[in-house]
Amino acid sequence: MTPKNTVCLWYDSQALEAARFYAGLFPDSSVGEVSYAPGDFPGGTAGQELVVGFTVMGIPCIGLNGGKVPFSHNESFSFQVATDTQEETDRYWDGIVGHGGQESACGWCKDRWGINWQITPRVLTDALAAGGDVAARAFAAVMEMRKIDHATIEAAIRG
Incomplete structure (x- = not known):
């Protein structure tokens, strides 16, 4: 069906x-x-x-x-994939970027057909949801990244 x-x-x-x-x-x-x-x-x-x-x-x-067509995919639509480990983040990110895709900022990448993906560790989304200083530190850390590094986010959370 x-x-x-x-x-x-x-x-x-x-x-x-x-x-x-x-x-x-x-x-x-x-x-x-x-x-x-x-x-x-x-x-x-x-x-x-x-x-x-x-x-x-x-x-x-x-x-x-x-x-x-005279238009193409853009970042206004993306698949957001939540990951639990660095290995999972690496597998999806490297799979997309390593097969003709493109890196972008803050966990975003684009596959070879122009579809946008957010490979987003739960450690990051949890930190942002926590608010306050934890969110501010995690946010500042992610703003410097392309592929998200779990250890760097975890260190930012700890301060």
């Missing part, structure tokens, strides 16, 4: 490749049904992969191979 709410991500023509990448990197992720274009369309031809169903960490998504 199709979920009532699904994230739709636009790809030029590589939705299946992206879905397979996400399924290989993240737990509770999989590639589902692939639908093919029944006729030619702007940016594509009949028989081409048109829509790819997939999940990313349990979140239902579809990838639409819509061809080149």
Whole structure:
């Protein structure tokens, strides 16, 4: 059964490749049904992969191979992935950045298809939620980082 709410991500023509990448990197992720274009369309031809169903960490998504468009993905939409260990943070960050992605600041990165990700350790979100001096120190520490370093955040929390 199709979920009532699904994230739709636009790809030029590589939705299946992206879905397979996400399924290989993240737990509770999989590639589902692939639908093919029944006729030619702007940016594509009949028989081409048109829509790819997939999940990313349990979140239902579809990838639409819509061809080149005059707009692109930006940071106003991102997947935020909570991590519990430095090894988990490294695995996801390095998986995205190391396969054609780009680093950004404060735990943000972009995959090779332009989708934005926040690889965010729970130690950071917990510190920010604590408020006060703990939040201020954790915030100051993260502002200097690209990939989040758990030990540095933990040291900032301790003061």
